[in-house]
Amino acid sequence: MEKMRLFVLGLEGRLVPWVFPQDSFQSRFIRMSSQAPPRLLELACESLLRDKALAISVLEELPTELFPPLFTAAFTGRHCEALRALVQAWPFACLPLGALVTEQRIHRETIQAAFAGIDGLLAQKVRPRRWKLQVLDLRKHAHQDFWNVWSGSAPRMFSLTEPGTAKPMTKRQKVEEKQPSAPLEVLLDLCLSESTPDQFLTYLIKKVQQRNDLHLCCKKLKIFAMPIQNIRKILKVVELESIQNLEVNCTWKLSTLGRFAPHMGQMVNLRRLLLSHIHVSSDMTPAMEEQYVSLFTSQLLHLQHLHVLHLDSVCFLEGRLDQVLRCVKTSLETLSITNCLLLESDLMHLSLCPNVGQLKNLSLSGVSLTNMSPGPLKFLLERASSTLRDLALDECGIMDSQFSALLPALGHCSQLKTLSFCGNPISTAVLEDLLRLTVGLSKLSHVLYPDPLESYEDTDGTPHPGRLAQLHVKLRQMLQEAGRPSMIWSRANSCPRCGNRTFYDPGPLLCPCYLPV
Template sequence: MVFPLVNLCAKEVVSDHSSSLGWLDCVPRELYRPLLEAAFTNCRLLAVGELVQRWPERTLRVGGRRRKGQSPPNRLCVQALLLAVVRGLSDKRCALQVLDLCGLQCEEGGVGDPMGGWSLTVALCTMVVQARAGAHRALRREGERERKRVVVCVRADLLVNARSWERVGAALGTTGPLKLQCRYVRVEELSASSIGSLLDLLPRHGLLGVDISYSCLGVAGLVLLLPQLSMFPLLSSLCLHYCNLDICRDMPGQEGALRDMSQWLGQLGQLRRLSLTALRLPGHLRMLLSSLSQPLEVLELPYLSLTPADLSYLSCSPHASSLQQLDLSENRLDESALPSVRRLLSQASGCLMHLSLSGCGITDGLLAALLPSLSCCRGLKSLGLALNPLSVAGLLDLVRTVVRMPSLRQLRYPNPLEDYQPGLPPMPSSAQLLDWPLDELVEVHEATSLQLDRVVMESGRSDLFLTCDLLNYNKDLVEQ
């Protein structure tokens, strides 16, 4: 009962800004954290600013994993925090040396108007550049003797695109009272040369992940970047989404470039997460993954045009028995791939927590053959099977199986074929299932939901969440 009482008192204290000058001078340092959290929760901008400006500890962490039901700080509160950090550089009461904002950014326009990744990146970089300019003005005006000698390290996740690249480059290349450090960087729609310039500016230690999206790299461009990535000793996550790596087309020298790519991937000694989306590399999974020095824990391969040979390699590879998260979405599975998928699930059964087989063309027959292997994954927390051509009978068999999997908390299932309007092809693709209109009668969908809910209720699994909505699901659970 102590913490709720502290939080209640903190809320009352920060609510009256007129009295802040009185209580700030006598508040013990251990109460600054609950006071700041109360100021964030209740959007008390002036209280945020005054607390941060005289922060009594070496480190201030804002962001990261939030408690259940806790919302991220409002963007106005984040702006007030950043302004206060700059003011605190000249405030002798401020002991701040490390500002950790990793994990703070949210989706733009989310609940409570949090600050999105691009907005936070621009605001941070602006703060770093302005702090340097302010320090130079103070130096000219007051001399070196009057300046605070401590450099504040600012740790954050950055989102860099063509609109923010110049600002980010200026901040990373700035020497001043604020030093920008990066944990995860996401790059969108930049050329290979611009991404290379960005990597040159990032500090070598501290970078854990790189996400390159919607950038026209090609295999040759990626081969140029991988040697630079190998210079970051802690890099554990590499994500490449829609980067135009397509070797379905016969292009001279591309096979050799792919071998070079594999060789440099092998230089990433700490790599544990590899995500490749829509790279269209059929038949080359062995070449890509066999060079890795350590088994992967997260492997995401959606829209990769995987072949039965690729799946056969993966099921026998060292990665199979260490995978905690696997995404094979939009790779069409058939009878020829079934033995490999079953073997893969068997190898991963002891560690696999999150599995997505959405849009894989899984029919009732294929599902029936996969269910015994799925049920052996006793630690599975989330399962995605959306956009597969299943009937109501197939869905009922699926739910009867998953309710006996004690760790499972979330199932994303497809709308059954019976719920669509007439005219759907006998073996529809995931794109057809996505675009084809559902039956206009609400009773049709409700009947399906009632049948599935009845199975869950009769099993006593109140902790299992079922949804056919592609967007309405708990992303936090998937990322755990």
């Protein structure tokens, strides 16, 4: 086949022949006429990768700036041999491979190619001078800007000398530098949602088990559905101190939580903990229940960086909230206790707890406060008034008298941005009092409120559209007169038929389940 010949300026000023089939050039020319033409850098990378031996041989002299676009081209074209060589010569501290993954098949191929290169290097006592790799990042949505910047599709926002990137080497530096071997971190986010690990995770666990100099690190761990024995096997190969965000969205017995708790205690850098749907089995004795609760709370003592705590549908909090909070030794920024049974003494302990005075986000949604004194919650709001930004008191059964008692404390929450108290049986008069008070909070931008009692039909308890329309007009007029027309007040109520919460703004609408099919 006839070939066209083009010379490009190569390394050290030499002219390097760039050869490609004529039909390839013609097809590219046709595509260029209908879309943006490929840049010279892209064409050069593709041309170089056609000669694998040449591509691998020039890596020692390749400028740092060309590694990312060449790696992207090798990844897209599935040039596994070139990928292995690129990993071995990678001049950056981090290789964000996960950001390039779009297909599971490519994922496996590239992972295997990357580990083939890593295996060979880790087996050497002295690493090559060019190799700077410390972290193989397999998270799919991390460092996407890295590839965009180096490919030229985004403006360069960092320099070559910033932390995490390698400095270009001068000729004097291009001598054999002995670097001691250090463990390589493999970073990914884990989501355990099936009974057994998938093929990729199984492969990764096997690789980590084979090498002491390969550490599996995880910043985000989510557990949805997996037998506890499988979870514990996986966590044995994970560097637990690397976990910063833990979500347990399982329906677990308290005994299962007790078996998991020692692993949680080793997550000493944990910043965010979400725990949901923990229940006590009917055959558990009070002594056993107390033993498992103590096992869980004792592990909280090790979490010296915990600032966000979410507890949803956790059965053992009733009468024990003080036991849990005593073991939290850090100042919490977010505390969410939702859909739980609490005693008034629990709310009193919460209001007096020393590490909740600087809260930014507080949610007690789904906690019944109907028969409780408003005093503890009022005191808590006063303590956090200078920092609180988001407050949620949905479905708490708060009555008029209780809400009126909370209004002065709410009026001092100068940083409050959002307030939600849907599903509470309050009157129109209290709702209007709240509006008059909160228009003075300059940062408050969004309020979610329930349909007041007067807006319901007497017959079946459904909202009356006409009354709601009048209320909405009145609230908007009050905001206009107070100089806060941009403040958003939205209705949000649970439908008595289907139970789903529907948001209404600006006008009142019925839940879709009321509409004719």
